Amino acid sequence: MTAPRVGLVAFDSGDRLYALTGDGTQNDEAYSYAADGWQRFQSSVAGFQNNFYFMGGAAIGSTFLLLGGTSGAESGPSTSGLILPIQSGSNPTRPVGLISLSSGVSSMGMATLGGNVYMVGGLGNGGVVANVITYSQTLIAQADPNLQSPISGSAGPALRAARGGLGLVAANGKLYAVDGFVMDATGRNGVRATNLIQVFDPTAGTWTASTDSGGPAAPATKRYGCGVAAVGSKIYVVGGVDDQSQTLRSVDIYDTVANTWTSGAPMPTARSGLALVAHNGVLFALGGADATGHALRTVEVYVP
Numbered sequence: 001m002t003a004p005r006v007g008l009v010a011f012d013s014g015d016r017l018y019a020l021t022g023d024g025t026q027n028d029e030a031y032s033y034a035a036d037g038w039q040r041f042q043s044s045v046a047g048f049q050n051n052f053y054f055m056g057g058a059a060i061g062s063t064f065l066l067l068g069g070t071s072g073a074e075s076g077p078s079t080s081g082l083i084l085p086i087q088s089g090s091n092p093t094r095p096v097g098l099i100s101l102s103s104g105v106s107s108m109g110m111a112t113l114g115g116n117v118y119m120v121g122g123l124g125n126g127g128v129v130a131n132v133i134t135y136s137q138t139l140i141a142q143a144d145p146n147l148q149s150p151i152s153g154s155a156g157p158a159l160r161a162a163r164g165g166l167g168l169v170a171a172n173g174k175l176y177a178v179d180g181f182v183m184d185a186t187g188r189n190g191v192r193a194t195n196l197i198q199v200f201d202p203t204a205g206t207w208t209a210s211t212d213s214g215g216p217a218a219p220a221t222k223r224y225g226c227g228v229a230a231v232g233s234k235i236y237v238v239g240g241v242d243d244q245s246q247t248l249r250s251v252d253i254y255d256t257v258a259n260t261w262t263s264g265a266p267m268p269t270a271r272s273g274l275a276l277v278a279h280n281g282v283l284f285a286l287g288g289a290d291a292t293g294h295a296l297r298t299v300e301v302y303v304p
Helices: 137-141
Strands: 009-012 016-020 028-032 037-041 056-060 063-067 080-085 097-100 109-113 116-120 132-136 167-171 174-178 181-183 191-193 197-201 206-209 227-231 234-238 251-255 260-264 275-279 282-286 299-302
Touching: 009 056, 009 275, 016 275, 016 282, 056 116, 063 097, 109 174, 116 174, 132 137, 167 227, 167 234, 174 234, 227 275, 227 282, 234 282
Parallel strands: 056 109, 109 167
Antiparallel strands: 009 016, 016 028, 028 037, 056 063, 063 080, 080 097, 109 116, 116 132, 167 174, 174 197, 181 191, 197 206, 227 234, 234 251, 251 260, 275 282, 282 299
């Protein structure tokens, strides 16, 4: 990438790979698969008047939702969000709608399932949260393009256990909330890594957890700040920080059908706070912080 960034948000638009925010920068950029190169463009988050990182983001239809995050300011995590247009060959420089959050949150999980975008967990002013907020495609389409009236999502069934720094991904018609941290003064930066998996079935409207009898299998590695993405029925969990405060190179693969975990080839570079994006069955690991805490601009590719 043209700029190093940790705590970034990234998404695939089909012809381009976008890297937004991260490490306090407002320098968004797009990677053209055809041209094999990056290009900066005017920031999508300039309207926030602050540099944000550890935001949540997910694409649905022709829009991308960018929510919450922190600027490191004393005011705490943001209570705002943007709806950005996704158009082939153009960059999402101007929002087409605003979102208002009932409380500030950062380091959450976000994913799209069916006709809804889900925002799950995260770090609020008082610690980690179990909140689940949904934004329907119908609601998003009703957003005010003049940016005068923000929309608000609706509360859904909460996580069984609050988490921040988790990964959220959709696979096989369900949502998987993977790993994350809980507050613990003895851990790195006051948090402790976990390996809890929580699965949401939208048909039943319930969460099950790896601590339940017959529930999803938990990975061997406890981690947070990892990249999570799905290819088919398999979920890839990449990098992050473990319960020994070590920054990881490892790749764990969850087969949602067989309910088993295996290991993949590790990344060349240990990193946390990265973004992981799937494009045509190939995984792109973007940015993050290395083992010394320095923000990265490197991109590494994993072919399953």
